[in-house]
Amino acid sequence: MTDSPRPRLSASHLEDMAYVALTARPGAEAADLYPTMSDEVRSKLRSRLKQFARHDWPASMQEDAAIRRGYTWRQCCRLIAAFLMMDGHLTPSIAIPICRNNELSILRAITARLGGDAPPSPSPTDPLVVVILAELWGQIDEAGSSRAHPSRIRLVERQSLDDLWSIRADLGGAGQRLVLDIGTAGAAVWRWISERRLLPPSACNDVRDDLEELAGEPGFQLVPGRSLRR
Structure with a gap:
């Protein structure tokens, strides 16, 4: 474009x-x-x-x-x-x-x-950007890292930050999280x-x-x- x-x-x-x-x-x-x-x-x-x-x-x-x-x-x-x-x-x-x-x-x-x-x-529903960081986790658990697509960011509401390591399909798994208020x-x-x-x-x-x-x-x-x- x-x-x-x-x-x-x-x-x-x-x-x-x-x-x-x-x-x-x-x-x-x-x-x-x-x-x-x-x-x-x-x-x-x-x-x-x-x-x-x-x-x-x-x-x-x-x-x-x-x-x-x-x-x-x-x-x-x-x-x-x-x-x-x-x-x-x-x-x-x-x-x-x-x-x-x-x-x-x-x-x-x-x-x-x-x-x-x-x-x-600031609102509880503000979308925050969450990056899953998985350099070492990706080497230890390659299959899990691949399923999580670490290069895909997640938009998580401000009020839902407690769920960053939840069992939700898009946030489940290991790996570190970087939260950005873009x-x-x-x-x-x-x-x-x-x-x-x-x-x-x-x-x-x-x-x-x-x-x-x-x-x-x-x-x-x-x-x-x-x-x-x-």
Whole structure:
């Protein structure tokens, strides 16, 4: 899919966007419109963006020839998810495929938190992203790990976090869990973008339209692997 006709966020704002996403808390006041960061922090965020680009994330030039002009809201959501996963100590080689294979689930988790008054109040039914981490478990119990599809994220309501190791078919089994409040991060970033007027409201509606068009598609779809760019 080529996102070229859509409004774009300038790459010069990406470090601030990452700061807003990584510091978001449910129900918190709006983030600083112009975050103050040390040169060291900005350098680290810039380094992560370069790592993402080496994995053709949030998009390659072949997928979106206009990406050098900026990033669509959908591509911003892709970056938000990757930043949160890397902040949870997942390497790019693990985080990016998870983001790519679960893009629709991630977009649904973020979009579910948008709209209405800001800041969005945390709700027991908020969808949280749960990643099953199974590096060593997968080697010890290869069959169990394969059945669990560790690369598939689960959307679990905030009120159901006690069920992370339940006997439910999609959460049963061993393996560690990484819980990400991607919806809160996405909502905080969209509020920051809106208050800075960096993107028009139509940018958010574009993603809603995408999700409506793909309503019947599963949130998890294996996307063929891509070679790391040198």
